């Protein structure tokens with residue numbers, strides 16, 4: 001395999017060339033919004049920011065970059081947590097923001113399909129589906145800022161994967177600009193299409209390394225006629241898992257989310273955002289948030305009460321609150337969705353977005369807690385989408401200390417957690433992706449045949465290595 005030539009900076013003659021082919025409105029100031037990632041762990045180096053207005057302009061930019069061998073970093077909402085949307089060094093790239101391509105192109109309610117441009121904010125896609133009486137179920141705490149192209153590029157997960165699947169499962173077709181500047185018109189609305197290699201599945205989760213997604217056709221669902229939630233104290237992670245089994249038996253397909261939270265999530269909220277209401281007081285060591293939605297004709301409150309009674313009888317539920325109304329349910333979710341912000345304010349020593357087979361969750365938590373506490377006096381906030389076997393296992397300094405004081409332990413902590421995940425047959429990136437943060441982890445843990453195939457695909461589609469250089473796969 002040939003090593004690509006070094007990249008050219010997006011300055012001087014190249015910048016002049018782009019300014020000649022794009023209207024002035026496509027050039028934006030490269031502010032901190034684009035330079036900084038949400039946790040403040042990365043700062044982008046110099047770059048040229050362009051925001052094309054349509055797919056033709058995206059293709060013109062990528063074609064020029066391909067010809068001149070200039071790096072291109074696609075940029076959605078900038079909420080990615082693994083440093084995929086910025087470059088910290090190297091020849092200044094083009095940051096290609098999709099923010100001006102935010103239209104809902106079409107709605108096909110009878111087919112349950114919506115076609116959106118890649119720059120549409122996730123909350124706007126949800127709202128457009130709701131206006132048509134439908135549900136677009138992808139739901140993340142960052143939904144007010146992340147964009148659908150970024151969601152697909154990272155194959156985002158979130159809180160409703162248990163019922164509706166991740167971003168990949170919600171996408172029927174894509175329109176994209178490939179690394180040589182050609183446009184792939186793949187905006188199909190088909191649910192069955194076995195015509196060879198699936199380029200859609202290749203681009204989803206590729207984090208901008210194989211092309212720029214410019215639009216997507218997305219699956220919609222009927223809106224549940226009624227929705228409610230319960231917040232339940234459980235004795236242990238094993239009890240949470242057993243309760244998940246009970247929920248599948250008694251509530252069937254109506255369970256939309258099943259979230260596990262450790263007490264430290266509530267402790268961090270009380271420390272950093274005391275205005276956020278904590279429905280269970282005192283906060284239990286472990287709790288789960290169960291969210292359910294059902295079609296008309298089903299008495300959801302009665303079904304949830306029956307589930308809770310059975311959970312108490314089996315000794316799985318220690319205490320609990322059933323949402324009395326929509327505002328009460330929303331308060332449960334505000335608490336859950338504010339935990340990442342509380343984590344950010346406390347400042348982690350090391351954060352891990354992992355998944356393990358469902359049955360291995362309790363063992364993972366017990367062994368990871370033992371391994372991490374053996375390395376220092378850390379506070380652990382473990383929470384996440386337990387129904388998907390996906391935990392955010394985040395390690396923090398003791399109260400009053402700063403994460404910087406424990407910088408030397410960051411690597412040993414990460415290795416201890418990731419080695420254990422790997423030994424249990426899990427993944428070191430369940431939903432956030434690889435970006436630039438986990439390139440070493442991918443090299444360490446990925447199956448060698450798979451890694452070689454990934455490198456071959458990248459080299460075949462992106463001969464000059466211009467697409468998001470250094471993300472997912474090491475550059476050069």
Ligand SMILES: Cc1cc2nc3c(=O)[nH]c(=O)nc-3n(C[C@H](O)[C@H](O)[C@H](O)COP(=O)(O)OP(=O)(O)OC[C@H]3O[C@@H](n4cnc5c(N)ncnc54)[C@H](O)[C@@H]3O)c2cc1C
Pocket residue numbers: 038073074075076077078079080081083084085098118139140141142145146147148149150151152153154155156157158159207208209211212213214340341431432435468471
């Ligand atoms: C508070 C908070 C909560 C979060 N919760 C979750 C969660 O529950 N589940 C989850 O999965 N993630 C979560 N995230 C992470 C993040 O929101 C997701 O990864 C999201 O999908 C990123 O979308 P974005 O538009 O912000 O992408 P960006 O951050 O802009 O980009 C992310 C990656 O996608 C690439 N990219 C962006 N747009 C395109 C495009 N059009 N074509 C090709 N490549 C592109 C970028 O180059 C980069 O590699 C959370 C983040 C925050 C800050």
